[in-house]
Every structure is written in C-alpha cells, then in structure tokens.
Amino acid sequence: MYMGYNDGSALMRTSNFREKSDDGATEKRKSRTILHCDANSFFASCETAIHPEYASVPMAVCGSVEERHGIVLARNELAKKYGVTTAEPVWQAKNKCPQLVTVRPTYGLYSEMSEKMNKIFYDYTDCVEPFGIDESWLDVSGSFKLFGNGKSIADSIRERIKNELNITVSVGVSFNKVFAKLGSDMKKPNATTVIPRERFVPIVWPLPVSDLLFVGSSTTKALNRIGVYSIGDLACCDESVIRKNLGKNGILLREFARGNDYSEVTVSGYEPTPKSVSNGMTFRENLKTRDDISFAITYLSMSVAERLRRHKLCCNNVAVTVRLPDLTAFSHSVSLAHPTCLCKEISKVALSLVYAKKAMWEEIYSVTVHAEKLTPEGDFGYQQKLFPEAWEKKYEKSHSLEAAVDSIRERFGKSAVKIASAIDNRLV
Numbered sequence: 001m002y003m004g005y006n007d008g009s010a011l012m013r014t015s016n017f018r019e020k021s022d023d024g025a026t027e028k029r030k031s032r033t034i035l036h037c038d039a040n041s042f043f044a045s046c047e048t049a050i051h052p053e054y055a056s057v058p059m060a061v062c063g064s065v066e067e068r069h070g071i072v073l074a075r076n077e078l079a080k081k082y083g084v085t086t087a088e089p090v091w092q093a094k095n096k097c098p099q100l101v102t103v104r105p106t107y108g109l110y111s112e113m114s115e116k117m118n119k120i121f122y123d124y125t126d127c128v129e130p131f132g133i134d135e136s137w138l139d140v141s142g143s144f145k146l147f148g149n150g151k152s153i154a155d156s157i158r159e160r161i162k163n164e165l166n167i168t169v170s171v172g173v174s175f176n177k178v179f180a181k182l183g184s185d186m187k188k189p190n191a192t193t194v195i196p197r198e199r200f201v202p203i204v205w206p207l208p209v210s211d212l213l214f215v216g217s218s219t220t221k222a223l224n225r226i227g228v229y230s231i232g233d234l235a236c237c238d239e240s241v242i243r244k245n246l247g248k249n250g251i252l253l254r255e256f257a258r259g260n261d262y263s264e265v266t267v268s269g270y271e272p273t274p275k276s277v278s279n280g281m282t283f284r285e286n287l288k289t290r291d292d293i294s295f296a297i298t299y300l301s302m303s304v305a306e307r308l309r310r311h312k313l314c315c316n317n318v319a320v321t322v323r324l325p326d327l328t329a330f331s332h333s334v335s336l337a338h339p340t341c342l343c344k345e346i347s348k349v350a351l352s353l354v355y356a357k358k359a360m361w362e363e364i365y366s367v368t369v370h371a372e373k374l375t376p377e378g379d380f381g382y383q384q385k386l387f388p389e390a391w392e393k394k395y396e397k398s399h400s401l402e403a404a405v406d407s408i409r410e411r412f413g414k415s416a417v418k419i420a421s422a423i424d425n426r427l428v
C-alpha cells in the first residue's frame with residue numbers, strides 16, 4: 001500500500017529514478033538483486049496482531065466511521081472475499097458485507113510495526129529504502145554468501161516477519177527496483193515472486209501497463225489513447241509517439257518497461273516521507289489573549305515548518321485543531337494561495353483560522369497546527385524565474401532566513417535560536 005501520489009510525475013522528480021547516466025556504475029548495476037517487500041493488508045494485519053479475535057471475522061480498518069464519510073483504509077482477507085475494497089466508502093462496504101467489523105486506526109501502532117519490519121530487513125542488508133509505511137526496497141546483492149540467493153533471502157524474511165510480528169508480506173525479487181515492486185504485487189498474501197533478467201519478457205510484458213510503478217490513472221489514460229495497454233506495448237512503442245504524447249517521463253517509463261531501471265536503493269533510515277506534519281501542545285495555562293494564542297501558534301508552526309523543510313516538502317493546506325477547557329474540540333482548515341514551508345506564513349494562516357471561529361471559544365486548552373496536502377518543495381520552481389513576482393521574492397528571502405535558522409539549530413541545538421517571546425514565557 002502506498003497512499004501518497006497516485007501519479008508518478010511528482011515522485012519521479014524527487015526520487016532517484018532518472019534516465020541512466022554514463023558514470024560507469026551502470027554496468028555494475030545490471031547484476032543487482034533487489035527485493036521489494038510489501039506487507040499485506042498492513043493496517044488490518046497490525047490490528048489483528050494485537051486483537052487475535054479479528055482473525056476469524058471480516059474486518060476493515062476505516063477512517064471516521066461515525067461521520068458517515070469514512071473510507072476503508074485496509075481490510076483483511078475475509079472481508080476481501082465479500083468484495084470489500086480499499087478506499088471505498090464504509091457504507092458501501094457494509095452493503096456488501098453487513099457483518100463487517102469496522103475498526104478505527106490505532107495511531108502509533110503502524111509506525112511501530114513498520115519500524116520492527118525494517119529492523120528485520122536490516123539483518124540481511126544495510127541497503128534498505130522504505131517506500132511508504134509498509135513497503136521497502138532492499139539491495140541484497142552483497143548478501144548472498146551469508147544468506148543464499150534472492151529467493152531464499154525473500155523466503156527467510158517472509159517467515160521471520162510472520163513468526164515475529166504475525167503479519168504477512170509479499171516479496172518481489174528482481175534485477176531492478178521497478179520490477180521488484182511489480183513482483184511484490186503479483187502474488188498475495190505471503191508469497192515470493194521472482195522476475196529474473198533472462199525471463200522478464202514473458203512474465204512482465206503481458207501485464208496491464210497500469211501495473212507499472214509510476215503509471216497512475218492519468219498516465220494510463222494517456223497511454224491507452226495511443227494504443228498502449230500492456231507493459232509490452234509500452235516497451236515496443238515508437239519513441240516519437242511517446243515523446244509527443246507523454247514527454248520525457250514517457251520515455252523514462254518505456255525504459256522501465258524494457259527493464260532499464262538503474263536507480264539505486266537509497267538508504268534513508270527509518271523515516272518515511274510524511275503525509276502531513278502536525279505539532280500540538282497543551283500549554284501550562286489556557287490561552288486567552290491574542291498574544292498568548294499568537295505565541296502558541298508561532299511556537300508550534302516553527303517545528304512544523306522546520307520538519308517540512310527537512311523533508312523538502314511544502315504544504316498546500318493549513319489546519320488547526322482547537323481543544324476547549326471542557327475538552328470539546330473543533331478543526332478548521334484552508335487551502336493556501338501558494339505552497340509554503342515557512343513558519344511565518346503557516347502561523348499567520350493558522351492564527352486567522354483560530355480567530356475565524358472566535359464565536360466558538362473564550363479560552364483555549366490546547367491547539368494543534370497541521371500542514372497538509374504536501375508536495376515536493378521544488379514543485380513551483382520560482383527560483384528559476386527571470387521575473388519573479390513580488391511575493392516570490394519575499395518568499396525567497398524568508399526561506400533563506402528560516403533555512404539559516406534550521407542549520408544553526410541543527411549545529412548548536414534546538415535552544416540556540418528561539419523566538420524572543422519563548423524566553424521565560426509562562427506558557428512553556
């Protein structure tokens with residue numbers, strides 16, 4: 001499951017999926033063995049691991065059931081037999097399967113399990129690249145002597161994860177990342193699929209082109225329009241036709257279909273790219289004055305913005321959740337005129353959101369600032385513009401200022417630079 005981008009273009013820009021370079025390493029990368037491990041029905045499996053009673057009933061993990069617009073985030077194999085699918089509305093799933101047990105997501109559980117899963121991967125190689133919460137690529141080219149070939153490593157990983165964490169994974173084994181990912185989708189649950197270089201054509205080419213990594217729904221439509229339906233069609237498609245209709249990314253996808261993906265498994269630690277960044281806090285006293293609230297929001301926004309910049313992301317949406325002294329809460333959000341990773345801008349919007357709901361509160365018990373709808377930082381690319389607009393120049397300036405503060409805080413510790421009002425503030 002990868003719940004981020006449904007189309008590849010944004011991701012391709014930010015990841016290391018690039019057309020091959022002639023740096024001499026290409027030849028070496030042809031003989032790699034790469035695994036892609038993908039947990040089956042991850043959220044549902046994690047819930048079942050701590051509530052074994054769910055194993056015998058059709059069950060789905062759903063977002064906000066009581067608000068009636070909840071959707072199915074994951075379902076177990078029994079629910080799947082009733083035709084319950086991921087991302088469908090809960091009411092629709094219940095029509096298909098009236099006895100469906102619905103469970104709210106347990107926050108913290110999935111990242112904890114994800115971390116445990118990645119720790120097992122690290123026993124086989126230190127070259128692990130997590131992709132979303134429940135998937136990782138592993139380059140095991142150097143691990144054969146210790147653990148056997150790709151397939152035996154895959155089988156041993158599956159067995160350990162089943163025994164130690166009580167969840168199942170599907171593993172694809174291939175000579176590049178794109179086909180390894182494809183392989184992990186082919187047999188589920190709890191299976192290993194090998195796509196060797198010598199036999200990839202009969203295995204991969206008959207599959208629908210939408211099975212290929214980065215081919216989302218809009219790319220599929222564009223490919224279908226030019227008569228490309230299978231991965232083989234894409235591999236054999238005329239270069240000029242692809243270039244004309246899909247541009248450079250289309251050519252890259254055609255290379256993937258031909259088995260020419262030379263991207264490396266990038267070691268990035270355990271931290272997956274966040275879907276949203278939030279920071280909330282209950283302050284020592286209830287917030288009453290505009291100064292209190294402005295301070296609280298700036299204080300929270302600082303770390304939200306810093307985390308966005310660390311991941312090279314911007315948000316397109318800012319939201320606040322406000323909890324009142326009687327512990328009732330409300331949330332309010334707004335889409336931004338332009339994406340941002342600046343504390344200055346996020347806090348300004350967040351403050352206006354709190355005051356837009358002034359009728360609802362006298363005092364505030366706690367507040368959370370959320371940065372949502374994240375996109376890669378370079379997406380709006382005004383740095384390259386010859387004639388930037390006034391706000392873009394300003395943004396650029398503030399960005400260098402805030403980034404400079406990040407690097408000072410990184411070198412000398414978080415307390416090296418604080419907002420002036422945080423010094424001896426009674427609230428923190």
Ligand SMILES: [Mg+2]
Pocket residue numbers: 001002038039040041042134135
């Ligand atoms: Mg999965």
